[in-house]
Amino acid sequence: MHRQLKLDFRTIQSELAAKPFISSSEFLGPVEDVFKTKEHGYRRIDQATFLHILNFEACQTYSLAMTRPDLVCIQLTIAGTYSRNMGDHCAFVDRNTVQITNYPSSASYTAAGTRLRGIMIVCERQHLLSHFGLRTEHIAPTHRPIFTSRMGAPHTLDLPMSRASLLIADQILSCRYGEPLRGVFMSAKGLELVCGIVSQINAMPAGRAPRIxxxxxxxxxxxxxxxxxxxxxxxxxxxxxxxxxxxxxxxxxxxxxxxxxxxxxxxxxxxxxxxxxxxxxxxxxxxxxxxxxxxxxxxxxxxxxxxxxxxxxxxxxxxxx
CATH class of the missing domain: 1.10.10.60 (Homeodomain-like)
Known part of the structure; x- marks a missing residue:
């Protein structure tokens, strides 16, 4: 027996236009029996970008169905692992990885007792291109649809976890500020994290997938x-x-x-x-x-x-x- 959860990232983004933080319980119902953590929710970075902290232990096995129309998800996983299905493609999300996708829907499966630690940032695809200046001409053809198509690709662009990104993620996860300083800090560090990852992508060798x-x-x-x-x-x-x-x-x-x-x-x-x-x-x-x-x-x-x-x-x- 496991808990089945569903999330629509567009709905979350719409709600975040009116307030800086939304608890997961507002979308999923009571989650205290699923996630053992102090904070489980979504925080606005700017009008086109939001952040989710993964810093919890799964109290029970659960599956999570997500829809993300034309939204790019950047996930840094520091610790813990779980499986993810996108179309016919199944893969494990493992520690010390950065994975990027904008496939419209996915389903993940996390076993009870799993301790996850990481950061997920969700950004409108066009905002990532125009505001952050992500360049696509040199990205390998298999991964280019993640940034050039609403339908994305049924797999992720995997990047090596850089020291700079890992340090910023740790600063976010270790933040002890109360509000409103916490929100200001999270927004600044979230933007810094996106800038570093865009720079990492822009510096990739033309036409070649990065080696992990x-x-x-x-x-x-x-x-x-x-x-x-x-x-x-x-x-x-x-x-x-x-x-x-x-x-x-x-x-x-x-x-x-x-x-x-x-x-x-x-x-x-x-x-x-x-x-x-x-x-x-x-x-x-x-x-x-x-x-x-x-x-x-x-x-x-x-x-x-x-x-x-x-x-x-x-x-x-x-x-x-």
Whole structure:
């Protein structure tokens, strides 16, 4: 037994013209028994574009029938997998991929217990061409109808997940702002994400489909994980949390850090915190206790011990130098 759901993206877009965010329950009815999440809905980016955050666990198996007349769907999947049918074509949506389609209808099937993490952006096809400047003349003929035809193609254009796109997606998924800042932030990052993907498409070799290389996607994930450590020294994620955020398992994350940096993720995260502390100390603009607080230490003593163990000197020796 599974839940059957239906969505019409044109209806969602029409409703978003009047308000910035719509909960999925307004279209699907109560969904608390299907999606275990804090937010499941659709957010306006501009009048022709909206965004959906995939950050939930499927509480039960469900199928989702979607109609998207003349709308292009761009989906970045960081973690989790499910199957999708478009016409006679069936494929798996897998982690660390970017898939683009505008086929008028599709049906997906997600098993209970699946944890999905990613971003979906829906944009009017003509808006993608005229407003964002997506060029189609060099796209392979098999994929060109996705952008040049209302009927699209019964398959997706698959792109490698770039480090830049993965980092923006993580920023969206990790956003802790309340409204109205949350809406402003989501819109800005959604536009940035579309710009990056259009640039990626425009830079593809003429007439050739892009190659999806697993190693390069993993390298992008490792780079994003390192950037997360540097961006969040005040509250570094655990290895399990970091692995989930970039779509890798713990072993791949640890092996990737050792190959890229010669350090475990934990050691790299500690190094990033100490380097940020060193930068703040050198400015001399804030107290050592405030430096400790900004990189996540409860007090001066614990920070001083960690700093001395890392650099072999007291933090006071670098304050204001």
């Amino acid at each position: 290389v697993g190693a390069s996607s993993k390298l992008a994930a490792i780079g994003t994980a390192a950037e997360i450590y540097r961006r969040e020294p005040h509250n570094p994620p655990t290895i399990a949390q970091l692995a989930q955020r970039v779509g890798l398992n713990r072993n791949d994350l640890t092996d990737g850090f050792k190959k890229a940096f010669g350090l475990t993720p934990h050691a790299y995260g500690h190094m990033a915190r100490m380097e940020e502390a060193e930068r703040l100390l050198r400015t001399g603009e804030i107290s050592i206790s405030e430096v400790a607080r900004r990189i996540g230490y409860d007090g001066y003593s614990s920070f001083s011990r960690a700093y001395h163990a890392h650099f072999g000197r007291a933090p006071s020796s670098r304050h204001g130098t």
